[in-house]
Amino acid sequence: MKSKRTKKIILEIFAFCLLLVFMFPFAMIIINSSKSAAEIIRNPLLLPSNWFQIFTNIAEIIGRDNIHYFSAFFNSLIITTVSLIAIGTFSAMAAWVLVRTKTRYSFVIFMLFLSGMVIPFQVVMLPLVRLLQTLNDIFGIQFKDTLYGIILVYIGFGSPLSIFLFHGFIKSIPIDIEEAAIIDGCTKSQVFFKIVFPILKPIYVTLLVLNGMWIWNDYLLPLLVLGMGGNIQTLPLSVASLAGFYDKEWSLILTSVLMAALPVVILFLFAQKHIIKGMTSGAIK
């Protein structure tokens, strides 16, 4: 019995050391974004001489023209939230009718969405950029460099996986509830929004997390649709443009990295359970 306990203590120490290794990069960011450029060059491992330097650095980042931190932050926030709500709602609607209508069409459409899941973004990106330009030439609707443009594109790319997950979930909901609601006088769309939609909450949360992590951190799609240094920038874009501009000026780059990563980390601390559950259950299905 005693040997079992010592084994456990050794394991605990080992796990703790591993945790330290995993946390080492984070510690480095925090330590070094509280330093001036000269101090980092001297020794990046030492603790900063003046912790308040971090506020100087943050102020400097906010003041820089090529990052526009607040505008980038709010753009990221708007793009992510609106896309998430739109993807979730539209995909749930589509998945519900696809499950409940058993015709050839619904099967074909579902298969079409499914095949969209295996298409990597690289295959679509070049024609997409051209298509957005063409749409602008024909209709005069600017899809590039606009918020609604990128949100619409995200709805397109987000719906296959979301519809797939909703489809699987809705299949497990007994149809009796819906039939009862129709007998009680609900219209078809009321059945969905009042009866089915609330039941979908767990899978909706999963999708919020999965799609949210993807959209918030995405780099390539905003780079192509919004462009580097355009009117509208997301956080990854502005970090990249800052890092490209101040090459190797680590005090600024690391501070911007910290400011870009912080919102998600804070969110994680509050919604840890949902995030972990969402990401794992999304992967297993």
Add this chain to the structure above:
Amino acid sequence: MKNQTKKNTNKGLKLMYFLVSILVIIALPFILIIRALESLLKVNILKIDDSKKRGIVGTFVVKYWLGNTYEAQKNRVFVYFILPSFTAFSLFVALPFLQGIYFSMTDWNGLNDPTFIGLDNYKTILHDYSFGYSFFRTALYSILNIFVINIIAFSLALIVTQKLKLQNIYRAGFFLPNLIGGLVLGYIWQFIFNRVLVQFGGIFESSLLINGNTALVGLIIVVTWQYAGYIMMIYIAAIQNVPQDLIEASEIDGANAWQRLRTITLPLVAQAFTVSMFLTLVTSFKQYDTVVSLTHGGPATQLPSWLGMIYNKTLLPVVQSTDLIAVNIYDEAFVNRNMGVGQAKSIIFFIILLVVALIQVYYNKRKEVEL
């Protein structure tokens, strides 16, 4: 003359686009809005009365689309509920995908009107040593990545399911890097490799990112750090599903920890292995942002001699050592401005990804059954 017809087809195409979009964007929602108003205000604007007599077409339209019958309602809901995601999907994913297949057979450079040149782009790629090298590096990287990430993630999962005191903190801590985007992560690790680790001396004396092979190792370290926590969560879920009484029974029978792992846990989490290996494979193959911010494809190195022999190069050319396929495609399209060739590369990339994924899923599924 040729120019004339081209212009005309363009006009016809524009007109068609216009009509279809008018129909989709304006007409259908318009009818829906009127119907909604009707039911709200309890009036009949469209004058649709189900009992009234009308022609065959009228009856059909009312019965299956406009009327208040269950059938009509069902059809309307079907179309309107699918329309938003279907429009976005077909416009921004399916249509570009189909266009892409055509563009891969044109001389498109981003500025011109693409003209059809058959399979020339694919022939160009066949002789493109940089793509061959990039494919080889991506395959190497992905295989190493699958092993490293899954082994580490599974070990982490085993450790944090041992009922340790701080197990929740461990889980959250290992998972945390996964929240940060690949691009931002690349900058963090560029700093760590170039500035921090060199302070330790020894094997870290010179930065890992300077040499081609160690840069690939560096990339694997970064991606493992990012991804292991996520995969760990999948394994944790699987390990927790292993029935406790099986483990207790084996303990009574005198099995040691290793035997328990090999004969009980491993077979029962085989499903999780399929999922995780598939996930790591696909992410490794598609890796883009981390590479861009960590190494941007570099450092430059010489083409390996065995690849030089395949491509008939006596003088070995310079290639980029972490130029993974996704980076190679982007550079071909936007740096070299060979959109047609870039598109053809991406189609090849798609086919490879599809085949590898199918083989892997098939193989793993078979193994599961045997176990």
